[in-house]
Amino acid sequence: MKPTFIRLHCGQDYERNPRIKKGQQYCNARKCQNERILLWKRKKYATSEDYREQCRQWQIDWWKKRPVDQYQKEYRDKNSAYVMRNCELL
Numbered sequence: 001m002k003p004t005f006i007r008l009h010c011g012q013d014y015e016r017n018p019r020i021k022k023g024q025q026y027c028n029a030r031k032c033q034n035e036r037i038l039l040w041k042r043k044k045y046a047t048s049e050d051y052r053e054q055c056r057q058w059q060i061d062w063w064k065k066r067p068v069d070q071y072q073k074e075y076r077d078k079n080s081a082y083v084m085r086n087c088e089l090l
């Protein structure tokens with residue numbers, strides 16, 4: 001008979017779900033699920049060209065939503081001393 005409990009990555013003993021054939025390693029805690037997803041993404045990123053392309057697209061969309069020059073303008077507005085120094089350097 002197989003053991004009923006398996007030791008999870010976070011050190012918890014977890015009752016094996018007989019319907020899941022592959023070794024289950026993560027409990028339902030938010031922290032563990034996040035880690036599982038992160039690992040999945042890393043693996044996917046390393047192995048899938050399509051996924052890397054998708055990530056680039058997300059990044060581009062993010063930049064479009066929050067352009068860099070707008071961020072720099074906000075920074076300059078809040079830090080006038082920084083702006084003065086940059087002007088002196090020119």
Ligand SMILES: [Zn+2]
Binds near residue numbers: 026032
């Ligand atoms: Zn866990």
